[in-house]
Structure formats: C-alpha cells, structure tokens
Amino acid sequence: MRIELEKRPAYSALFSMLSPFIALGLTIIAGAILFTALGKNPIDALYSFFIEPLTELWSLHELLIKAAPLILIAVGLSVCFRSNNWNIGAEGQFIMGGVVGSIVPIYFHEWNSFIVLPLMLIMGMIGGALYAGIPALLKTRFNTNEILSSLMLVYVAELFLDWLVRGPWRNPEGFNFPESRSFNDSAVLPELFPASGGANMGIIFALIATLLTWFMMRHMLKGFEVSVLGQSARAGRFAGFSSTKMIFFAFLFSGALAGLAGISEVSGAIGRLQPDISPAYGFTAIIVAFLGRLNPLGIFAAGIILALTYLGGEAAQISIGLPDKVARVFQGFLLFFVLACDTLIHYRVRLVTAVKARTEGEGAS
Amino acid sequence: MTDQQPGHGNCLLEVRGLTKVFGELRANDGIDLEIKSNEIHALLGENGAGKSTLVKMLFGSLEPTSGQIFWKDKPVRITSPGQARALGIGMVFQHFSLFEALTVAENIALSMDQDVSIEGIAEQAAVLSREYGLPLDPHAHVADLSVGERQRIEIVRTLLQNPELIILDEPTSVLTPQEADRLFETLAKIRAEGRSVLYISHRLEEVQRICDRATVLRHGKLTGACDPRLETPASLARMMVGSEVKSVSNAGGTITDEILIETRNLSAPARTPFAVALKDVNLKVRRGEIIGIAGVAGNGQSELFDVLSGEETVPDADDVRICGTSVGRMGISERRLLGAGFVPEERHGHAAVSDMTLSQNMVLARHHSDADVFLTGGPLKIIRYDAVKKASERIVREMDVRMSGEDPVASSLSGGNLQKFIVGRELDRQPSVLIVNQPTWGVDAGAASRIRQALIDLAESGSAVVVISQDLDEIFEVATSIAVLNEGALSEAEPASMMTLERIGLLMGGIHGEDTKVEAQHAH
Numbered sequence: 067m068r069i070e071l072e073k074r075p076a077y078s079a080l081f082s083m084l085s086p087f088i089a090l091g092l093t094i095i096a097g098a099i100l101f102t103a104l105g106k107n108p109i110d111a112l113y114s115f116f117i118e119p120l121t122e123l124w125s126l127h128e129l130l131i132k133a134a135p136l137i138l139i140a141v142g143l144s145v146c147f148r149s150n151n152w153n154i155g156a157e158g159q160f161i162m163g164g165v166v167g168s169i170v171p172i173y174f175h176e177w178n179s180f181i182v183l184p185l186m187l188i189m190g191m192i193g194g195a196l197y198a199g200i201p202a203l204l205k206t207r208f209n210t211n212e213i214l215s216s217l218m219l220v221y222v223a224e225l226f227l228d229w230l231v232r233g234p235w236r237n238p239e240g241f242n243f244p245e246s247r248s249f250n251d252s253a254v255l256p257e258l259f260p261a262s263g264g265a266n267m268g269i270i271f272a273l274i275a276t277l278l279t280w281f282m283m284r285h286m287l288k289g290f291e292v293s294v295l296g297q298s299a300r301a302g303r304f305a306g307f308s309s310t311k312m313i314f315f316a317f318l319f320s321g322a323l324a325g326l327a328g329i330s331e332v333s334g335a336i337g338r339l340q341p342d343i344s345p346a347y348g349f350t351a352i353i354v355a356f357l358g359r360l361n362p363l364g365i366f367a368a369g370i371i372l373a374l375t376y377l378g379g380e381a382a383q384i385s386i387g388l389p390d391k392v393a394r395v396f397q398g399f400l401l402f403f404v405l406a407c408d409t410l411i412h413y414r415v416r417l418v419t420a421v422k423a424r425t426e427g428e429g430a431s
Numbered sequence: 432m433t434d435q436q437p438g439h440g441n442c443l444l445e446v447r448g449l450t451k452v453f454g455e456l457r458a459n460d461g462i463d464l465e466i467k468s469n470e471i472h473a474l475l476g477e478n479g480a481g482k483s484t485l486v487k488m489l490f491g492s493l494e495p496t497s498g499q500i501f502w503k504d505k506p507v508r509i510t511s512p513g514q515a516r517a518l519g520i521g522m523v524f525q526h527f528s529l530f531e532a533l534t535v536a537e538n539i540a541l542s543m544d545q546d547v548s549i550e551g552i553a554e555q556a557a558v559l560s561r562e563y564g565l566p567l568d569p570h571a572h573v574a575d576l577s578v579g580e581r582q583r584i585e586i587v588r589t590l591l592q593n594p595e596l597i598i599l600d601e602p603t604s605v606l607t608p609q610e611a612d613r614l615f616e617t618l619a620k621i622r623a624e625g626r627s628v629l630y631i632s633h634r635l636e637e638v639q640r641i642c643d644r645a646t647v648l649r650h651g652k653l654t655g656a657c658d659p660r661l662e663t664p665a666s667l668a669r670m671m672v673g674s675e676v677k678s679v680s681n682a683g684g685t686i687t688d689e690i691l692i693e694t695r696n697l698s699a700p701a702r703t704p705f706a707v708a709l710k711d712v713n714l715k716v717r718r719g720e721i722i723g724i725a726g727v728a729g730n731g732q733s734e735l736f737d738v739l740s741g742e743e744t745v746p747d748a749d750d751v752r753i754c755g756t757s758v759g760r761m762g763i764s765e766r767r768l769l770g771a772g773f774v775p776e777e778r779h780g781h782a783a784v785s786d787m788t789l790s791q792n793m794v795l796a797r798h799h800s801d802a803d804v805f806l807t808g809g810p811l812k813i814i815r816y817d818a819v820k821k822a823s824e825r826i827v828r829e830m831d832v833r834m835s836g837e838d839p840v841a842s843s844l845s846g847g848n849l850q851k852f853i854v855g856r857e858l859d860r861q862p863s864v865l866i867v868n869q870p871t872w873g874v875d876a877g878a879a880s881r882i883r884q885a886l887i888d889l890a891e892s893g894s895a896v897v898v899i900s901q902d903l904d905e906i907f908e909v910a911t912s913i914a915v916l917n918e919g920a921l922s923e924a925e926p927a928s929m930m931t932l933e934r935i936g937l938l939m940g941g942i943h944g945e946d947t948k949v950e951a952q953h954a955h
Contacts, residue, residue, distance in 0.1 A: 075453065285813050285814060286808075286811055286812055286813055286814065287794075287798055287806060287812035287813075287814055288812065290791070290794055290798075290814060293784075293787070294784055294787075294795060297780075297784050297785075297786060297787070298780040298781070298784050298785075300777070300780055300781045301780055301781055301782070301783065301784045301795060303742050303763070304740075304742060304763065304773070304775060304781055304782065304795070304796070305763075305764075305795045305796065305798065306762055306763045306764030306767075306798075306799055
C-alpha cells in the first residue's frame with residue numbers, strides 16, 4: 067500500500083486564508099502534548115512559553131530585537147521564493163553581512179563619526195548581496211542547484227567568521243577570547259527607547275523593508291516580473307523578462323536584506339563580532355516567510371510570532387527547566403504544520419492498495 | 432434506444448446511459464453507444480465535446496459516475512487499463528508514451544505484461560509491421576523517428592496484445608496526408624480480420640471515407656448516430672457544432688511590394704538534443720499577405736516562432752528583419768515596439784500565466800509597447816491597473832470572450848475563449864506584423880472561425896501575417912500563400928490558389944522517414 071496525493075479540483079479560499087492560523091493552533095496542541103510527555107503541566111508550560119514573555123516591557127523589547135532580523139531576512143526571501151529561486155543560505159548571507167559591515171569598526175576602531183554607521187550598514191548589505199551572488203552565478207553559469215550551493219555556503223561563512231575572530235580580528239586587548247574589538251559608540255545602532263529596554267533601529271529597518279517590498283510586489287512592474295517568472299519562465303520570456311537577470315535580482319535582493327539584518331544584529335544587539343552571532347535566524351526566517359504566505363505584511367506578523375518562540379525557549383529554560391532546544395522543536399512543528407496545511411488544502415490523500423497500484427502501473431506503461 | 436435489455440445483434444461493446452460528472456460539469460451525459468464486430472466506428476465531436484472522457488471510461492482510466500458498459504453482451508466494470516486490455520480493448524493515444532532514448536523493441540517490451548526477450552519482441556514486431564503495412568525498424572531509436580513512425584510503434588504495440596477493439600484517438604492530427612492514407616489501409620486490414628476500431632476524430636472527410644458508422648457528441652451529449660457515408664459534411668458538421676458555423680470570408684486585400692517580415696538564410700542550431708535546427712530559412716511576407724506555414728508537428732515550428740518573436744535571438748542581426756529593421760539580436764519587447772505582435776502555440780504558461788487574471792495577462796504582453804498608458808511613476812514603473820482593466824475589457828468586448836466574473840484568472844476560461852483573448856490582445860494594438868503559431872489548436876469551431884476571420888481582416892487592413900499551423904484546412908482558409916516546414920527547412924512560398932493537398936504532402940516529406948528506414952535496414 068502506498069499513499070498518493072491527488073490534486074483537488076477546487077480548493078477552499080477560506081481554508082487557504084485560515085491555513086497559518088490552523089497551523090498555529092496545531093503547533094500549540096502538539097506543544098501541549100510534548101510538555102505533557104515531558105511531565106510538565108501543559109497549561110503552565112504553554113503560559114511561560116507564549117504568554118509570559120509578553121507581560122513585561124523589557125521582554126517586549128527583546129521580542130522586537132529578535133523579530134527584526136527574522137522579518138528583514140524573510141521579506142527578502144519572499145521575493146526570492148516567489149520568483150522560484152530557492153535561497154536556503156540566508157544564514158550565511160547574514161553572517162557575511164555582519165563580517166563585511168564590521169570591517170570599518172574593527173580596522174578604524176578609533177574613528178568616531180556620524181558616517182560610520184551608514185557606511186557599516188551599506189557595506190553589510192553589499193557583503194550579504196555579494197555572498198548571495200555566488201549561488202546565483204553558479205546557477206546561471208553552470209546550472210547548479212541553488213538549494214545545495216546556497217546551503218553549503220552557510221557553513222563556509224560560519225567557519226570564515228570563526229577563523230576571523232580567533233585569528234586576524236581577535237581583540238588584541240581581549241585576553242585571547244575569540245572576539246573582535248568592541249565597537250565604539252558611533253558604530254553601535256541606536257536604541258529606540260533607551261529608558262525602557264534595548265530594542266534598536268533594526269525593527270525600523272524591518273518595517274521599512276516590509277512596506278517597500280509590499281509596494282514593489284503589489285504595484286510595480288518589477289514585482290509583476292517576479293511573479294510571472296516564478297510561475298512560468300516561458301511566459302516570462304514571452305513578456306520579455308530575463309530569467310537570468312531575475313535570478314541575480316532575487317539573490318542579490320534577499321542577500322542584501324539578510325546582510326542588513328546581519329550587520330544590524332552585530333552592531334545593535336551584540337556590539338562586536340564573536341564566533342556565534344545568530345541563533346539560526348537565517349533558517350528560521352524560511353519558516354517566517356512561509357507562515358507569512360510570502361506576503362511582506364504577513365511576514366511582519368509571522369516574524370513576531372517566531373521571535374516569541376525564541377523568547378519562549380529562554381523562558382522555558384528558566385522557569386520550567388526545559389532545554390532551550392524546545393524553541394527549535396516548536397519552530398519545526400510550526401513549519402511542518404504550515405506546509406502540511408497548505409498541502410492538504412490543495413491536495414487530498416489517497417491510499418492506493420498494492421493490487422490497484424499494480425494494475426495502474428500497467429496502465430501507465 | 433430505450434430498451435434496457437442489451438444483446439440484440441452482434442454488439443462487441445455497448446454503452447448505456449454513461450455519465451461522468453466533474454464537479455459542476457457533466458462531461459458525459461447519458462451516452463449510448465454500440466460498436467459491432469467488424470466495423471470502424473467513428474466518434475465525432477469538437478474539442479471539449481467529451482470524446483476523450485468517454486474513451487477514458489471505456490479504457491478504464493476514468494470511472495463512470497453512472498451508466499453501464501456491456502462487453503459482448505455481458506455487463507462489465509472496467510476499473511483499470513490493465514483490465515481493459517485483458518478484455519480485449521487496446522488503445523492508441525493521441526500523445527504517445529515512448530522513451531526517446533530507447534529502441535522501438537525496448538519500448539514495446541516495456542508495455543508487455545509477460546516477460547518476453549527483446550529479440551522475441553523485435554521479431555514479433557517485425558512480423559506484425561509487415562502484415563499490416565506498418566514499416567518499422569525494431570532496432571531504431573525512437574528519438575530518430577518521425578511522428579508517423581512513432582504512431583506505428585503505438586499501433587504495433589497495441590496489436591501485439593491481440594485486441595478485439597482498438598481505440599484510436601485523433602490519429603491523423605500528426606500525420607501527413609500520405610501517412611494518413613497508409614494508416615487507413617492498415618485500419619481496413621484490421622477490420623478485415625474481424626476486429627473493430629473506434630476512431631475518434633473531428634475531421635469529417637476522413638470519417639466519411641473510412642468509417643462504417645458514426646456517433647456524434649456535442650457538449651457531452653449524444654447528438655446523433657448515423658452512417659457517415661449517407662451524410663454530407665455539412666450535415667455532420669451541424670450535428671457536431673449545433674448550428675451553422677459562420678464561414679470565413681476571404682476577399683483578399685491588396686498586397687503591396689513592401690516587405691514587412693523577412694528572414695535571410697536564417698539558421699539556428701538545435702538548443703536541446705530533441706529540438707530541431709532551422710536550416711537556411713528564407714521567408715518574405717509583404718504588406719497585406721498571409722503566409723501559411725504548414726508542416727507536421729515537431730519539424731521546427733516552435734523553433735521558427737521563437738526566432739521570429741525574439742524569444743531566441745540569432746548572432747547576425749540581418750538574419751531577421753521586421754518592418755525594415757534588422758532585429759536578429761533584439762529581444763521580444765523591442766520587436767513589439769516596432770509594431771510586431773506574437774501569439775505562441777501554448778496558451779497556458781507561454782501566452783498567458785494560468786493563475787493570473789486577464790488584466791495581469793494584459794500587462795504580460797504589453798507592458799513595454801503600451802508603457803505610456805499602462806505604467807506610471809517613471810523609473811518605478813507602477814502598473815496602472817485601471818487603464819489595464821479598461822484595455823482588457825475592450826478586448827473581451829471586441830472578441831466576444833465569454834467568461835464568468837469581471838476579471839477572472841486565465842485558467843478559468845475555456846481554451847477557445849482564452850485564445851480569443853490572447854489573439855485579441857495583439858490585434859488591439861493593430862500590429863503591422865503578426866506571427867501566430869497554431870492559432871486555433873484545441874479551440875471550438877465558433878471561436879476558430881472568429882479568430883481566422885480576425886487574421887484575414889488584419890491582413891486586409893495592411894499588415895503582414897504569418898500563420899504556422901498543422902491544420903491544412905485552416906491554412907487553405909486563411910493563407911494567400913503557403914510554405915511548408917520540414918525538418919527545419921522551409922519550402923518556397925507558393926500562392927495558395929496553386930497549392931493542392933498532394934503537393935503539400937510531398938513537401939512535408941511525403942511518408943516520413945521512409946528513406947532513413949531503408950538505410951537502417953541496410954545497416955543491419
């Protein structure tokens with residue numbers, strides 16, 4: 067016996083809209099089962115995971131700090147995914163954005179000027195974009211599968227950063243800790259409301275990127291081009307659009323936003339380079355992009371929800387003594403349920419028995 | 432046919448009240464059909480009349496919603512193609528399922544239920560192909576064979592199962608006239624052996640020529656059963672279409688000497704192993720002229736369309752000229768700016784994006800040529816959907832596009848209506864050059880005559896038109912001169928009035944692949 071997916075002749079628009087919410091509901095139910103199995107009271111656990119982080123002002127700031135990179139990356143990825151280019155390496159582009167953006171504050175660590183920060187941000191975007199340009203180049207020149215090449219480049223970026231902060235960029239006054247110099251004040255992203263918490267300008271960048279990308283996809287010919295080429299390369303060619311240029315546009319665009327997220331995180335939340343600058347933001351952002359239905363406005367909301375799982379993971383560690391890997395489990399649940407809901411809305415499951423499968427196999431021959 | 436008791440006469444297959452419902456659509460609605468032993472039975476109907484649905488139910492690939500099938504007077508439920516074959520029903524599909532990289536014998540072996548050695552099959556196939564006049568080299572690779580030869584593989588493969596009923600789905604749509612004649616001889620032999628044939632077609636003259644009886648479908652319903660030889664083409668057409676199809680009037684405009692489309696010794700290598708290379712194509716189309724390019728599918732039609740439209744460019748700019756400008760290296764958008772319009776063969780995923788609305792599909796083809804109306808905001812290129820909608824409403828009105836809702840997605844339109852929109856989208860610009868590939872493929876007769884008339888009117892108003900088509904009736908209906916594309920080479924265009932079917936058939940290469948086959952046999 068095997069399981070087959072059969073395309074539904076028509077699918078429900080209502081369920082299609084509700085799908086992310088159904089997925090969230092199912093994630094919470096699965097979470098409750100998980101907590102029960104671990105011997106915790108599911109209500110308490112869910113409360114400390116999902117509600118507690120929202121009850122205090124400082125943790126709301128933390129929420130924005132975590133949400134900003136997720137949204138920035140996911141908004142870029144949404145354009146890439148819509149054009150049918152599968153950039154899985156945003157994590158690497160995030161890291162390279164952080165690295166390239168840090169060149170100025172590390173080599174010119176005594177330079178105090180209002181121009182330092184904009185320069186860092188621009189260099190971060192360029193770093194991320196160029197790094198994303200590698201899989202684009204490989205895809206257009208050698209027809210390489212971009213999923214594999216972009217994913218593998220993540221590990222290259224991680225090791226490169228590791229080597230930098232242990233080697234040439236290690237802080238000479240840092241007692242041999244694997245860290246760069248701390249950035250000076252003019253290289254640190256300003257906080258929004260310093261009185262109440264640490265949320266920085268990153269979330270503003272995320273908001274601007276969301277609105278501009280939404281406008282582009284909704285109203286501009288460029289957005290139309292992205293959708294056309296994503297749905298049919300042949301029709302795109304008929305329209306006079308170039309698939310090759312689109313591959314570069316999509317990768318450079320998403321790479322630049324991931325790079326911006328990277329340098330914002332390094333400059334705003336960390337203040338220096340260290341071996342580990344991202345709790346897998348680049349991968350989680352893939353979930354954010356799909357949970358937000360590849361729509362920038364939806365992604366903004368989805369980014370905040372996924373940021374909550376990071377805080378929930380920390381809270382679960384502190385208040386109920388579960389490992390913070392629980393957060394990753396939740397993220398996994400969520401992606402699984404989002405994809406499953408979308409699939410089941412468009413397809414129905416059919417069980418094919420062995421006998422029937424055999425005769426049908428003959429029929430196909 | 433009201434009696435519920437079957438079994439009178441010598442029916443091989445009988446169908447009572449067969450119905451198939453897809454959602455809201457009754458694709459087949461209470462169909463009755465009787466196929467006697469020893470006859471060639473025609474199933475007539477336009478595209479979308481429900482012929483394929485009926486046949487799929489007979490062959491077990493679809494299950495009927497209601498109704499009963501009798502095989503030799505016994506009620507049967509056919510739930511799979513395997514079961515249909517076991518009963519003695521064989522089918523030759525319109526779209527072949529062959530592996531191009533394998534040989535003929537290997538392809539046949541793949542479809543056999545029993546284990547037989549490839550050599551054994553090759554021998555059997557050779558015997559059968561001799562008996563039935565289907566010349567075929569069992570060791571040839573499918574990729575090297577013409578469409579007609581590929582069809583022979585399918586027929587031989589079906590005959591190897593020794594069926595009593597053979598279903599042929601639109602077999603001549605891919606054949607030259609000569610190849611079709613050969614097929615008819617084979618069918619006569621099959622009938623002479625006491626087998627029956629269910630012959631699906633929408634070509635009236637061949638049905639009249641070879642079929643003993645005909646069943647006609649329209650919109651999923653039975654509209655007639657008759658002896659086609661006692662009918663006239665007009666009376667058969669009425670049963671198929673329901674009303675008189677408006678005939679196309681071709682007054683013939685004035686043709687001037689001004690050449691609007693020209694290719695000079697245009698050659699283009701094949702881009703994939705299975706594509707066709709264009710060889711020294713010389714084409715001149717003057718103002719007011721419609722050139723029909725005939726040819727069997729897969730002889731370079733889409734390749735020619737691509738280089739004319741600019742979806743593929745050529746290194747030498749002078750190889751293609753549109754309105755006096757050398758455009759060989761220009762893309763499709765720049766060629767559109769010169770006043771050219773293009774209608775590709777494939778509607779879904781080429782001429783239109785299926786999941787996009789009509790107005791979005793309007794932007795698809797005209798964002799560059801109509802930028803001053805459709806776009807605003809300078810370099811931001813903001814799409815003005817109000818202006819786009821107005822234009823697409825204009826086309827819907829002009830071309831009588833039937834649709835549900837105000838601005839539906841392209842996939843919700845029927846083939847004919849979407850094609851009317853796609854052709855209208857180009858006509859609305861009043862292009863001075865129009866290049867169309869298979870303009871009425873899979874389109875109902877009403878829409879087809881409307882589209883053909885529009886092409887003629889465009890030429891009469893002073894444009895140059897190229898119609899690439901496999902439908903010879905269509906070519907004769909619209910073209911002022913006719914050229915034939917065969918294996919990537921284009922014959923010289925000759926005035927339509929001087930052309931005959933035989934002449935076109937010869938230019939198409941007569942019976943395809945005959946020479947190469949002889950060579951192959953020598954080689955063995």
